Amino acid sequence: MNKKAIKDIDIKDKRVFIRVDFNVPIKDGKIEDDTRIRGAMPTIEYAIQQGSKVILASHLGRPLEDKKKAEENKMPFDESKYSLKPVYEYLRAMPQLQDISSRGDEPVFTNEQGTALGKAEVKNDKVFFANDCVGANVKERVNQLKAGEVLLLENLRLHAEEEANDDEFAKQLAELCEVYVNDAFGAAHRAHASTAGITKFVDTAVAGLLMEKELNFLSKALNNPERPFVAILGGAKVSDKIPVIESLIERKVDKLLIGGAMAYTFFKANGYTVGKSLVEEALMPKALEIEKMAKDKSVELILPTDHQVVDSYDPLNSRKTIPIEFTNKGLVGLDIGVETIEIFKRALEGAKTILWNGPVGMFEEKPFDEGTIAIAQAVAEATEKGATSIVGGGDSVAAINQAGLEDKISHISTGGGATLEFLSGDALPGVEALDEK
Ligand code: ADP
Ligand code: MG
DSSP states (O other), rough: OOOBBBSSSOOTTTTEEEEOOOOOOETTTTEEEOHHHHHHEEEEEEEETTTEEEEEEEOOOOOHHHHHHHTTOOOOOOOGGOOHHHHHHHHHHGGGGGGGGGGGGGGBBBOOOOOOOGGGGOOSSSEEOSSSSSSSSHHHHHOOTTTTTTEEOOGGGGSHHTTTOHHHHHHHHHOOOOOEEEEEGOOOOOOSSTTTTGGGSSSEEEHHHHHHHHHHHHHHHHOOOSSSSSEEEEESHHHHHHHHHHHHHHHOSEEEEEEEEEHHHHHHHHOOOOOOSOGGGGGGHHHHHHHHHHHHHHHHEEESSSSEEEEESSSSTTTTTEEEOOOOEEEEEEEEEHHHHHHHHHHHHTTSSEEEOOSSSSSSSSTTTHHHHHHHHHHHHHHHTEEEEEEHHHHHHHHHHHOGGGGGGEEOOTTTTTHHHTTTTTTOOOHHHHOOO
16 A cells, blocks of 8 residues: 555654544444444554544534435434434443553443443543534543543534535644544545545544555455456446446456346346346446457456346245246346356356455345355355455445355455445545555
8 A cells, every 4th residue: 555554653642533434323322233333443442552642533424415305305303313422322332442440350341339330331531522523612622632532523524514525624623633544444435524625734644444454455456466356246236336347357357257136237238038127228238348348358257147036926926046048028037046156156266366246136135145145155265265355335245244254254345335436446535635655
């Protein structure tokens, strides 16, 4: 990576502003999935260990857009749903963020009377919360921070200036700190005040540990992969993935496996009947162009040979596996078939780099998760045999978790949109803005 990272600089006793991605699902004040928070912990813990005064900032949802929509539809709007307060409660309760020295030998989750406490009730004098992200009060609070303390700022997107990448707002954020760290890979494809603008007003802007890890894995796969390099692409729409497909062919992946609904646009473009399977008619010429491009670059493009279908008029009782060419007009394809699973598995044998984005079937609906789970297992097996595997995309990562294989993949990318843009070969504004090595 040609960008400076947090370990390249001295952060002792410094006010360190860490842009994290705490955009987590919250329901009734409870965090439903803490993956993103856990992803940011190595950087936060490192900064604490180094004796920094840690300022954490994140966005959460789209409060201003949602408010506008609610007003237009004359619906009630609850702004409290966009507060990062639940994340603060969560951080306070994390054992690794509690001040162990002040706790003595007391068991962590027991009070003086010996009764067990809820996690949030545990004493924590290390983690604090600010009701805003800019302004005089926040500035004063930041100036009181001691080494090893953490202050979480309120949702950046409660200010329209954040997404507008407003200079004045970015400057206010910058004034809070001496060092800026971007660890929010998932927001790096956006040029916002906290991801891009702020870097104009700080002396030092570096990548956090999660950001660094993402960039190392993804840029290695893109620019210098160990071969054979096999990519698996799936998902619902070709249109979402065209830049990624083109970038991978341009970089001469050895094999490109295409599954999921996306494959049907290719089949139909080649004159097959695909029944009621998802097709993007307008992209049929593009699909043929991609096939030609693959041929010119000697990339082996592998499409399914069979699929699981249901009769669109009797979806519950009509599941069967048939060759693609036997598809008649009432059928809809929802997963790859057993033969395709074998072909994809064989294509993965001996791979040294594997990149996977997009489920190969409608995995949210059992039993149409069979193909996706089988591919997840094959990717895990190939990883065990020495391949570097990278899985990206919200649904693909969900599928890996559903299969319980998250520990068997070399790198699970946290990026979603940012991952796809990076793989398309686009520069990410949040990365570009960081200091060069
Ligand atoms: P990711 O979030 O990993 O980038 P996508 O969002 O591109 O993946 O695609 C995931 C979606 O594709 C899932 O909702 C899945 O149900 C859908 N999908 C995959 N195959 C099919 C299919 N054959 N028919 C309908 N939907 C499909
Ligand atoms: Mg998705």
